[in-house]
Amino acid sequence: MFRWFENRLNAFPEPCYEQPPRKFLAFCLYYTRGAWPYIALTGLLMTGIALTEVWLFSFIGNIVDWLTEQSRETFLADQQLWLIGMGVVVLLVLPLLVVGHSLVTYQTLLGNYPMRIRWLVHNYLLRQSLTFYQDEFAGRIATKMMQTALAVRECVIKLVDVINYVSVYFIGTLIIVAAADWRLMLPLLGWLACYLVLLRYFVPRLGKVAAQQADARSVMTGRIVDSYTNIQTVKLFSHAQRESAYAKEGMSNFLGTVHKQMRLVTKLYVCLYALNSLLLFSTAALAISLWLDELLSVGAIAVALSLVMRLWGMSQWIMWEVSALFENIGTVQDGIQSISVPQVIQDAPDAEPLACSAGAVTFDHVDFHYSDDKPVLRDLHLAIEAGEKIGVVGRSGAGKSTLVNLLLRFYDVTSGSIRIDGQAIDQVTQDSLRQHIGMVTQDTSLLHRSVRDNIAYGRPDASDAMIEAAAARAEATDFIADLEDSQGRRGYDAHVGERGVKLSGGQRQRIAIARVMLKDAPILILDEATSALDSEVEAAIQENLYRLMEGKTVIAIAHRLSTIAAMDRLVVMDEGRIIEQGTHQELLANNGLYASLWQRQSGGFIAE
Numbered sequence: 001m002f003r004w005f006e007n008r009l010n011a012f013p014e015p016c017y018e019q020p021p022r023k024f025l026a027f028c029l030y031y032t033r034g035a036w037p038y039i040a041l042t043g044l045l046m047t048g049i050a051l052t053e054v055w056l057f058s059f060i061g062n063i064v065d066w067l068t069e070q071s072r073e074t075f076l077a078d079q080q081l082w083l084i085g086m087g088v089v090v091l092l093v094l095p096l097l098v099v100g101h102s103l104v105t106y107q108t109l110l111g112n113y114p115m116r117i118r119w120l121v122h123n124y125l126l127r128q129s130l131t132f133y134q135d136e137f138a139g140r141i142a143t144k145m146m147q148t149a150l151a152v153r154e155c156v157i158k159l160v161d162v163i164n165y166v167s168v169y170f171i172g173t174l175i176i177v178a179a180a181d182w183r184l185m186l187p188l189l190g191w192l193a194c195y196l197v198l199l200r201y202f203v204p205r206l207g208k209v210a211a212q213q214a215d216a217r218s219v220m221t222g223r224i225v226d227s228y229t230n231i232q233t234v235k236l237f238s239h240a241q242r243e244s245a246y247a248k249e250g251m252s253n254f255l256g257t258v259h260k261q262m263r264l265v266t267k268l269y270v271c272l273y274a275l276n277s278l279l280l281f282s283t284a285a286l287a288i289s290l291w292l293d294e295l296l297s298v299g300a301i302a303v304a305l306s307l308v309m310r311l312w313g314m315s316q317w318i319m320w321e322v323s324a325l326f327e328n329i330g331t332v333q334d335g336i337q338s339i340s341v342p343q344v345i346q347d348a349p350d351a352e353p354l355a356c357s358a359g360a361v362t363f364d365h366v367d368f369h370y371s372d373d374k375p376v377l378r379d380l381h382l383a384i385e386a387g388e389k390i391g392v393v394g395r396s397g398a399g400k401s402t403l404v405n406l407l408l409r410f411y412d413v414t415s416g417s418i419r420i421d422g423q424a425i426d427q428v429t430q431d432s433l434r435q436h437i438g439m440v441t442q443d444t445s446l447l448h449r450s451v452r453d454n455i456a457y458g459r460p461d462a463s464d465a466m467i468e469a470a471a472a473r474a475e476a477t478d479f480i481a482d483l484e485d486s487q488g489r490r491g492y493d494a495h496v497g498e499r500g501v502k503l504s505g506g507q508r509q510r511i512a513i514a515r516v517m518l519k520d521a522p523i524l525i526l527d528e529a530t531s532a533l534d535s536e537v538e539a540a541i542q543e544n545l546y547r548l549m550e551g552k553t554v555i556a557i558a559h560r561l562s563t564i565a566a567m568d569r570l571v572v573m574d575e576g577r578i579i580e581q582g583t584h585q586e587l588l589a590n591n592g593l594y595a596s597l598w599q600r601q602s603g604g605f606i607a608e
Contacts, residue, residue, distance in 0.1 A: 027340065041104050045101035056094075151328035212330075215334050227243040360420065364417045367414045439526075440526050444511070476511060
């Protein structure tokens with residue numbers, strides 16, 4: 001039974017990649033699509049529960065009057081049908097309503113509903129540009145995604161429950177009390193007016209503090225995650241104390257918002273308790289006065305006081321629910337600022353998969369700048385023939401890495417175009433573009449998964465034999481065989497830690513090279529691919545790299561010129577332009593910048 005209700009709402013619907021709305025209500029409605037039938041059903045069941053409970057209070061008043069006024073000998077015979085009816089309601093109807101409401105709420109909604117939101121938000125955020133992630137803490141983004149999913153659920157469900165339950169309960173209470181004597185309504189109406197004033201005063205203030213708290217919490221979490229992510233750097237510079245102070249500042253700011261919230265909570269609790277005490281006193285005094293004038297029965301007094309006590313407890317529940325509602329509204333509004341951000345790099349509406357038959361690459365008069373500052377690339381024109389292997393050389397800041405990032409479409413060119421086999425890369429899908437490009441970077445980052453998963457990342461359907469063959473070509477089999485993680489997993493099953501922290505730089509590099517070898521894409525980018533390797537391992541891998549390059553278009557970036565001197569052509573960049581092209585020998589004969597860099601190298605690296 002539980003599983004049937006758990007499967008009613010699909011937690012992983014087909015992702016939608018359009019930008020979510022930036023208005024609160026529209027945002028909640030956007031992420032509630034598909035869940036409305038079950039939210040409406042919980043509302044109907046809650047209405048049934050509230051009506052039944054109100055009716056039971058009224059019936060209790062009737063029982064008191066019957067017991068006061070009727071004979072013991074004839075009581076059961078006179079009220080038999082009513083008593084049986086009440087028994088059916090208490091033992092069957094109300095439990096069934098509660099069971100139905102619980103199953104739909106807890107099994108269908110509370111788990112699946114926020115998971116749908118996380119799934120949809122995660123898929124949207126995965127398609128954000130590199131700039132988006134460079135401007136935010138990864139931990140902060142993840143925290144906001146998790147917080148916002150739960151907050152949307154709480155906003156929608158609490159709003160439905162509170163409005164539904166309160167309206168039915170309070171209106172029902174007024175009707176029952178008024179049926180006994182209309183004057184008993186007066187304390188309730190006065191209490192309602194004061195209660196609404198309390199809500200009007202405290203709830204917006206709690207909501208404002210909650211928004212500040214949500215932001216402070218995400219900043220605090222981001223700072224802590226940043227320290228853990230860069231723990232090696234922290235230890236290298238002996239800055240544990242400094243990181244503690246940095247985290248403490250975030251924690252103190254968060255604690256300040258908590259203190260503000262708790263002050264409001266204390267004031268609210270005291271005011272509400274005083275208001276409820278006044279309601280109980282005034283209702284009891286008025287009811288006794290009416291009874292003394294023989295205008296009210298004992299049963300009516302019992303019902304009135306019982307309902308007041310019920311409202312006493314319920315008013316506190318409502319206040320906290322409404323406060324939590326506004327707290328969650330603040331959390332959602334804060335999350336919208338990070339989630340509902342337009343995707344800078346998007347596929348064209350009619351984008352087709354890239355058809356990469358040969359791998360020719362053309363940079364056609366490309367201009368690019370990251371902002372309104374100095375351009376990074378200026379009128380750059382470069383044609384790379386299919387199968388040609390070029391080396392890109394230049395001082396730091398010349399634009400070499402930018403060239404590669406533009407080819408991968410991590411950024412869009414400011415002007416000009418980039419084409420692969422005659423197809424503009426901004427007119428093909430990003431996934432298909434990157435599927436046809438293999439890249440090994442200097443700063444290799446691995447996923448916190450097994451060695452096998454990391455090598456197969458570019459080709460998930462690869463067999464174990466193919467994975468092991470790629471590792472062998474990358475000279476990685478020896479150290480892989482010796483790996484063991486904290487869970488006892490060994491070899492290819494061992495997990496490598498966050499960003500591959502459990503491996504040395506050279507080991508990470510060899511895993512990355514094996515990954516690209518297995519991917520076997522027609523275009524290959526090597527950005528200081530062997531910089532983290534020692535000379536012996538580099539010499540062993542170099543032969544396999546050359547074998548990998550066969551039949552591929554290769555763009556290799558290196559500060560150590562000796563590693564790319566044998567390329568078909570070398571391209572020398574300076575200040576965002578190509579200033580020289582040719583073979584190693586031709587560029588040396590030209591006696592230009594390349595020759596100067598070659599002569600100035602000490603140990604094979606470009607001097608500034």
